[in-house]
Amino acid sequence: MRVLLANLAVIFIAVTGAGAAIAGGLGQPEPWQLGLQQAASPSAEGIASFHTLLLWIITIITLFVAALLAYVVWRFSEKKNPVPSKTTHNTMIEFVWTVVPILILVGIAIPSFRLLYLQRDIPEAGLTIKATGNQWYWSYEYPEHKNADGEAISFDAVMKTDEERGENDPRLLAADTPVVVPVNTVVKVIVTASDVLHAWTVPSFGAKIDAVPGRLNEIWFKVEKAGVYYGQCSEICGKDHSFMPIEVRVVSQADYNKWLDKTKTAGLEAANKNLIAKMNAGNADSKVAKLNN
Numbered sequence: 001m002r003v004l005l006a007n008l009a010v011i012f013i014a015v016t017g018a019g020a021a022i023a024g025g026l027g028q029p030e031p032w033q034l035g036l037q038q039a040a041s042p043s044a045e046g047i048a049s050f051h052t053l054l055l056w057i058i059t060i061i062t063l064f065v066a067a068l069l070a071y072v073v074w075r076f077s078e079k080k081n082p083v084p085s086k087t088t089h090n091t092m093i094e095f096v097w098t099v100v101p102i103l104i105l106v107g108i109a110i111p112s113f114r115l116l117y118l119q120r121d122i123p124e125a126g127l128t129i130k131a132t133g134n135q136w137y138w139s140y141e142y143p144e145h146k147n148a149d150g151e152a153i154s155f156d157a158v159m160k161t162d163e164e165r166g167e168n169d170p171r172l173l174a175a176d177t178p179v180v181v182p183v184n185t186v187v188k189v190i191v192t193a194s195d196v197l198h199a200w201t202v203p204s205f206g207a208k209i210d211a212v213p214g215r216l217n218e219i220w221f222k223v224e225k226a227g228v229y230y231g232q233c234s235e236i237c238g239k240d241h242s243f244m245p246i247e248v249r250v251v252s253q254a255d256y257n258k259w260l261d262k263t264k265t266a267g268l269e270a271a272n273k274n275l276i277a278k279m280n281a282g283n284a285d286s287k288v289a290k291l292n293n
């Protein structure tokens with residue numbers, strides 16, 4: 001009973017925590033966060049509302065079963081019920097406890113499959129990026145965009161150490177080279193790995209997909225709010241698994257075009273420096289939100 005009460009308390013806190021008050025930040029976690037990170041894409045919004053729906057269903061079922069249990073303990077105690085009944089079957093109640101759970105599961109399956117199709121059915125992409133997981137960093141390629149040498153823009157993204165971090169860089173999440181994408185554009189990410197399994201994950205995008213050596217997986221997102229979004233490798237891949245973050249800078253189409261031009265004329269490093277300085281100064285169309293750490 002005590003365990004049950006403790007579980008109920010946890011569920012209650014989780015349900016209330018799903019509200020905005022204790023939800024995580026946009027694009028990164030927050031201290032004392034209980035809910036999911038804020039959703040910034042249709043897929044993440046779908047995940048958040050499905051999660052809330054399931055939490056309500058679980059809570060109602062748990063409360064109902066706990067109440068039944070409490071009633072049975074009270075009503076059929078030895079003192080109250082000295083002569084036990086010899087009933088073994090009750091067709092009506094057996095019908096109900098079979099059909100009602102089936103209906104609940106079907107009710108869960110419908111939004112679940114709708115969400116799966118939303119994620120798996122990739123719309124026509126405005127930008128395609130290839131992400132490759134390596135022990136222990138990500139490398140990226142923009143196959144549609146060439147640099148000054150006529151090669152596709154490509155780079156490695158390595159975690160920034162504490163010494164390298166700037167004041168806007170969250171610990172263990174900031175990368176030395178960000179992925180830059182335009183806002184309100186369908187971005188398709190082709191994900192693979194060069195050595196072992198990794199997983200490319202950005203919680204606020206609702207994006208998580210395995211990076212498998214020798215195989216191309218794909219995922220899409222369309223971010224509705226400009227800003228900086230962080231994620232991490234989510235498939236244990238060796239000793240530095242925790243240290244291969246994902247940093248995505250979502251900027252206006254104009255800022256993105258400028259960044260793209262600058263990668264061709266001045267190189268990627270200069271283009272990033274320019275973009276990040278602009279975002280940190282807050283005069284890009286997509287300024288950096290105030291960070292907690």
Ligand SMILES: [Cu+2]
Pocket residue numbers: 197198199233234235236237238240241242244
């Ligand atoms: Cu990993």
